[in-house]
Amino acid sequence: MEMDDKTYKKYAEKRAKKSNLAADCAKAFFVGGLICCIGQAAGDIYKALGIGEENVKALIPVTLVFIAALLTGLNVFDNIAKFAGAGTLVPITGFANAVVSPALDTKAEGFILGVGAKIFTIAGPVILYGTLASVIYGVVYYIAGRIF
Amino acid sequence: MDKVMEYIWAFAVGGALCVIAQILIDKTKLTPARILVLYVVAGVALTGVGLYGKLVDFAGAGATVPLTGFGYSLANGVKKAIGERGLIGALTGGLTATSAGIAAAICFGWLVAVCFKGKPKG
Amino acid sequence: MQKGIIRLNNPPSIAATGNIVGKKEHEGPLGKYFDGFDETDTFGMPTWEQSESEMQRLALNRALDSGGYKIHDIDAIFAGDLINQCTSSGYGLANFDAPFFGLYGACSTIAEGLMLASMTVSSGLLNRAAAVTSSHNCSAERQFRYPLEYGGQRPPTAQWTATGSAAFIIEGHNKPPYISEVLPGRVTDKGINDANNMGAAMAPAAVDTLKRYFDESGKSPDEFSAIFTGDLGWEGSGILVDFLRAEGIDIARVHRDCGLLLYDRIGQDVHAGGSGCGCSATVLSAYIMKKLADLELTDILFVATGALMSPASLQQGLTIPGVAHLVRITMSGSTEAKNG
Incomplete structure (x- = not known):
């Protein structure tokens, strides 16, 4: 084959069938927006029940995480995600699915070396880099507060 | 603010944050895990420069539910803890503020692993 | 290179x-x-790895039964799969009392084994080998991609690993x-490192093998x-x-791809088609063998392609090498092939 690697890679990428961006974005927008509204509604319900604001803030993600975990267990989440793409990935539901699905999947390897060790294989980076970024931010914030 | 408008903005802002990620999925080779990392770190950074808080005031769950909101909670928690406890707050604040979501994911994840079984994809 | 096409004396029978x-x-x-098939894909086993092993056991038993053989009629088994250290083959064939060669050729394994x-x-x-x-x-999803219940979208170029096993008895x-x-x-490695476009990674190997075949044999597709x-x-x-056409070899009229035959690509949502060791193997065993028996096909080239990456090589961003093994299957017993 008389084509160098770089040219071939470009050729293969160029001829590759592309995703339908407009349709994918519309689905992501709709499902993502809907999940956020469910979060908003959950917050309003908890407030109406007389729960304090700080606890409502904590209960919204807990509620969505619960729903996503249950749907993952019922083998439904992956089908919704196939349709919604980033619409289920970006909300906290995606984080929940990223924790729950490896836990469920590695049960065969046992509860310590399977579930225990693999539960963060996908979501781990989010916690690592999120925490790291927040600590760096905290140090900068603290120093800035001292100087100014 | 009118209740209906609150929901419309939550829908629009939350949906828009998802659309940005969808464009990254379709147009780049970024894996979902990388996009989530990007979102959390972006959430911390945007909160740090004071922008994300404004979006939260405006869009409510539309800004807190997406993973950038996770970054917002981390950064806000750190800021609050530093105000209360000094520099050590940089270490304690983030995970404290996000502990409910993380602990819920761990516990529900474990419970699902106990109770359910994976099925072949459709 | 000394040897290209290996012409077999007294062509053995499938x-x-x-x-x-x-x-x-x-x-x-x-x-x-x-x-046969299993509605649950579990084949009655508690883990997916064991399900795959069970398929190999069932497939070999079916092959033995259909030919009226017992396992001691088989002098050696050449077997392989995609799972780490070829455990699907090792466990699946553990109870067969026959010498065992473990192979790894990714999706090309069946051609390697037949060869x-x-x-x-x-x-x-x-005398007789399987x-x-x-x-x-x-x-395969578990090993190469994501947990089964992970919610993700596959790009249109991704292929779907087939669930299936096939066995052949050669005598x-x-x-x-x-x-x-x-x-x-x-x-053959032409620099593709996208595991979601394995077709592009493997195609250069198929081009290489088929071009060598036609150049050396002097035949036309x-x-x-x-x-x-x-x-x-x-x-x-x-x-x-496209690449073979550029080399002056036009296979468009006679070319079929097992990954495209196995599924209804659009209706079954398998994106670019099927893949996996079981894909070309089951298509050959079920469909092509039937068409040969019915003489709808009389002389075919079976070119199984494999992408030789691992989860570690993918994560390290290495490019994906491909390989394509060619097997010519004919219905005529003439020695034309020998003199070729």
Whole structure:
């Protein structure tokens, strides 16, 4: 084959069938927006029940995480995600699915070396880099507060 | 603010944050895990420069539910803890503020692993 | 290179075959050709890895039964799969009392197995040998991609690992179909590192093998009733046809791809088509063997392609090497192949 690697890679990428961006974005927008509204509604319900604001803030993600975990267990989440793409990935539901699905999947390897060790294989980076970024931010914030 | 408008903005802002990620999925080779990392770190950074808080005031769950909101909670928690406890707050604040979501994911994840079984994809 | 095409003396026979597939494959366009399937894809086993092993056991048993053989009639088994250290084959064939060679050729494994079995039989080293391979969508997803319940979207170029296993019994020249020639592939890497476009990664290997075949044999594609590639899918098939045409070899009329035959690509949502060791193996065992028996096909080239990456090599961003092994299967017992 008389084509160098770089040219071939470009050729293969160029001829590759592309995703339908407009349709994918519309689905992501709709499902993502809907999940956020469910979060908003959950917050309003908890407030109406007389729960304090700080606890409502904590209960919204807990509620969505619960729903996503249950749907993952019922083998439904992956089908919704196939349709919604980033619409289920970006909300906290995606984080929940990223924790729950490896836990469920590695049960065969046992509860310590399977579930225990693999539960963060996908979501781990989010916690690592999120925490790291927040600590760096905290140090900068603290120093800035001292100087100014 | 009118209740209906609150929901419309939550829908629009939350949906828009998802659309940005969808464009990254379709147009780049970024894996979902990388996009989530990007979102959390972006959430911390945007909160740090004071922008994300404004979006939260405006869009409510539309800004807190997406993973950038996770970054917002981390950064806000750190800021609050530093105000209360000094520099050590940089270490304690983030995970404290996000502990409910993380602990819920761990516990529900474990419970699902106990109770359910994976099925072949459709 | 000294050796290109290896012409087999007294072309050995594919004496028997057996196969088993999963639910999705059974529901596909070739569904009626398969020997058996399991509605749950578990094959009664508690883990997906064990399910895959069980498929190999079932497929080999079916092949033995259909030819009226007992396991002690088999001098050696050449088997492989996609799972770490070829455990699907090791466990699945553990209870068969026959010498075992473990192979890794990714999705090309069945051609590699057929090639080794037919060469050893043709040379008289063995009287009868088996080639077995399998893949299971769930065990492959777990090892190469994401947990089964992980919610993600696959790009349109991604291929779907088939759930299925097939076994073939090769014995000395006796009845058609015969394996008359084989051409082992060379590892070819043209710099693709996208595991979601394995067709593009493997196509250069198929181009290399087929070009060498036609250059050396002096034949033209139209002399064959069909050229089956294994698992290039939609992307790779297009690349193969275009690149060979640029070399002056037009296979478009006779080319078929097992990854595109196994599923209804759009209706079953398999994106670019099927892949996995079990894909080309079950298509050969069920569909192609039937068409040969009915003489709808009389002389074919079966070119199974494999992408030789691992989860670690993918994570390290390495490019994906491909290999394509060619096996010529004919219905005529003439020695034309020998004199070729």
